[in-house]
Amino acid sequence: MTGHQPDEDDVIVLSGLTKLYEPTPRWMRIFARSHLTQPIKALDGIDLTVRAGEICAVVGPNGAGKTTLFRIIIGLTEATSGSGRVLGLDVTRESEQIRQVVGWMPSEDRSLLMRATIRENLQLHGRLQGMSPKELAARIPYVLETVNLAAQTDVVIASLSAGMKARVRLARALLPGPRALILDEPTGAVDPIAAHGLLNLIMDLVKQERLAVLISSHRLEEIEALQSKALLMDGGRIKYSGDLDSLRRQWDRPQLELVLATEADTRTVADGLRAQGLDVLVDGLELRCQLPGDQTIGAVLGGLGSAAASIQHIRETPMPLRDLIAHVYRLNPAAGGAA
Numbered sequence: 481m482t483g484h485q486p487d488e489d490d491v492i493v494l495s496g497l498t499k500l501y502e503p504t505p506r507w508m509r510i511f512a513r514s515h516l517t518q519p520i521k522a523l524d525g526i527d528l529t530v531r532a533g534e535i536c537a538v539v540g541p542n543g544a545g546k547t548t549l550f551r552i553i554i555g556l557t558e559a560t561s562g563s564g565r566v567l568g569l570d571v572t573r574e575s576e577q578i579r580q581v582v583g584w585m586p587s588e589d590r591s592l593l594m595r596a597t598i599r600e601n602l603q604l605h606g607r608l609q610g611m612s613p614k615e616l617a618a619r620i621p622y623v624l625e626t627v628n629l630a631a632q633t634d635v636v637i638a639s640l641s642a643g644m645k646a647r648v649r650l651a652r653a654l655l656p657g658p659r660a661l662i663l664d665e666p667t668g669a670v671d672p673i674a675a676h677g678l679l680n681l682i683m684d685l686v687k688q689e690r691l692a693v694l695i696s697s698h699r700l701e702e703i704e705a706l707q708s709k710a711l712l713m714d715g716g717r718i719k720y721s722g723d724l725d726s727l728r729r730q731w732d733r734p735q736l737e738l739v740l741a742t743e744a745d746t747r748t749v750a751d752g753l754r755a756q757g758l759d760v761l762v763d764g765l766e767l768r769c770q771l772p773g774d775q776t777i778g779a780v781l782g783g784l785g786s787a788a789a790s791i792q793h794i795r796e797t798p799m800p801l802r803d804l805i806a807h808v809y810r811l812n813p814a815a816g817g818a819a
């Protein structure tokens with residue numbers, strides 16, 4: 481995502497973006513509901529490029545800096561240093577124009593009026609974004625069709641399921657006809673089946689309209705399904721930036737599952753694997769172990785000698801994304817830096 485010559489398909493381009501939240505001045509602390517006594521570096525030198533038609537998943541533990549990053553891009557928070565551009569517009573000086581070309585889906589429903597209908601909500605938000613009644617009359621049916629809510633146009637928000645509310649928030653983000661979408665935990669309160677539908681919708685939109693998308697999610701299986709690029713963050717810094725396939729190629733340690741016919745065979749093969757330094761889990765007639773990075777299945781089975789003949793079934797499963805990411809997070813920052 482970084483290290484290439486900029487071109488017109490580069491929609492979001494961030495360079496050395498840093499954000500320091502300053503301590504609350506002493507005199508203000510008694511008035512503030514929460515206050516800072518120490519400065520917090522929420523972002524520390526973030527470089528990122530998201531191109532048209534590309535999804536970049538931003539992953540990181542609580543407090544990693546994901547929301548701060550998103551808020552800077554749409555001009556709700558100002559960076560302390562570094563630069564950010566969206567379609568060539570400066571995130572600090574041209575935030576109003578940026579909001580015309582970027583659809584923002586915040587993580588919470590707080591900005592939806594629960595007693596108003598979907599149409600009324602979209603009209604209100606469209607007007608706040610500077611759209612004319614005529615533009616809205618044309619655009620609202622289109623975005624509701626896109627998110628499969630045309631039949632619910634005049635239904636009040638309070639009576640919708642969490643999945644439908646999420647689709648209303650997506651419809652609102654699509655109102656201005658954006659070139660980029662920023663989605664902060666879009667599936668947070670949504671059940672897995674509705675979440676799957678929402679992500680498919682987002683993937684279709686990316687293909688059809690060549691949108692550049694930044695999305696955060698704590699559900700790693702979703703990130704995997706998006707087949708996106710990934711920005712792994714921790715403490716405001718980048719731990720990994722690149723596509724998930726490269727991450728796998730670099731760090732995947734497949735899990736080996738073996739099925740034996742008898743308990744005696746299971747013990748022999750388990751001993752043979754342990755003799756090669758592998759951690760083996762025995763479950764009945766099944767054995768599981770992680771392949772070391774420098775060994776192939778062939779070499780491990782070869783090391784078992786004649787005992788390998790008693791293996792009934794072999795399966796190699798990829799490392800779950802959760803473990804893969806945990807592995808990258810355990811590495812020192814220098815080793816896990818931007819790819």
Ligand SMILES: Nc1ncnc2c1ncn2[C@@H]1O[C@H](COP(=O)(O)OP(=O)(O)OP(=O)(O)O)[C@@H](O)[C@H]1O
Binds near residue numbers: 501516540549
């Ligand atoms: N308005 C603010 N004032 C002071 N500190 C803040 C503010 N917003 C965020 N922070 C701090 O900045 C750091 C990054 O927070 P941020 O909300 O960007 O992380 P996040 O990755 O989105 O976390 P989460 O997954 O919990 O939403 C945290 O230490 C947080 O406490």
